[in-house]
Amino acid sequence: MSENPQAPYTVVYVDDEELARKYFARSAGSDYEVLLAASADEAIAILRSEGARVTILLTDFRMPGRHGGDLLRQVAQEYPQIVRILVTAYADKDALLEAGHSGEVFRILEKPLGVAKVREVLAAATAASGARPT
Known part of the structure; x- marks a missing residue:
């Protein structure tokens, strides 16, 4: 599930598409340990065990079951120290504006990534988090 266990920063990437998860993990580079989740519920399970070391969470918006907006709200409440980024392939402007205005997201990224x-946004999110390498 992780690409680089010795990386100084831990990122959780949530997407129901397996190819998108694999591509993101490769794109992140060696500065990040990437933990992959196929759903919002899987991401929460990862955060329950690894949340103390997670710096950034990126989630797709449209997924079966709980969508990314729900996940972002829960993470904002339970793990406010984690920088949250919304990823979407769809121009659902109302949902994106709601997520952006609620303060639940640091950035909104459009697919394809x-x-x-990816590296630019991860660097900015890491800087914004104030996290130090492990």
């Missing part, structure tokens, strides 16, 4: 953009 490019390697350079």
Whole structure:
């Protein structure tokens, strides 16, 4: 489930599409340990065991079951120290505006995600978190 267990920062990436998860894990680079989840519930299970060391959570918006907005609200309440990023392939402007205005997200990324953009946003989120490498 993790790409680089020796990386200084831990990121949780949530997406119901397996290829999207694999691509993100490769795109993140060696500065991040990436934990992958296929659903909001799986992400919460990861956070319950690893939340103390997670710096950033990225979640797809549209997923079967609970959508990313629900996950972001729960993480904001239970793990406010985690920087939260919403990823979407759809221009659902009302949902995106709601998530953005509620303060639950640091950034909103549109798919497809490019390697350079992933690394840029992770670097900005890490800086915003104030987290120090382990």
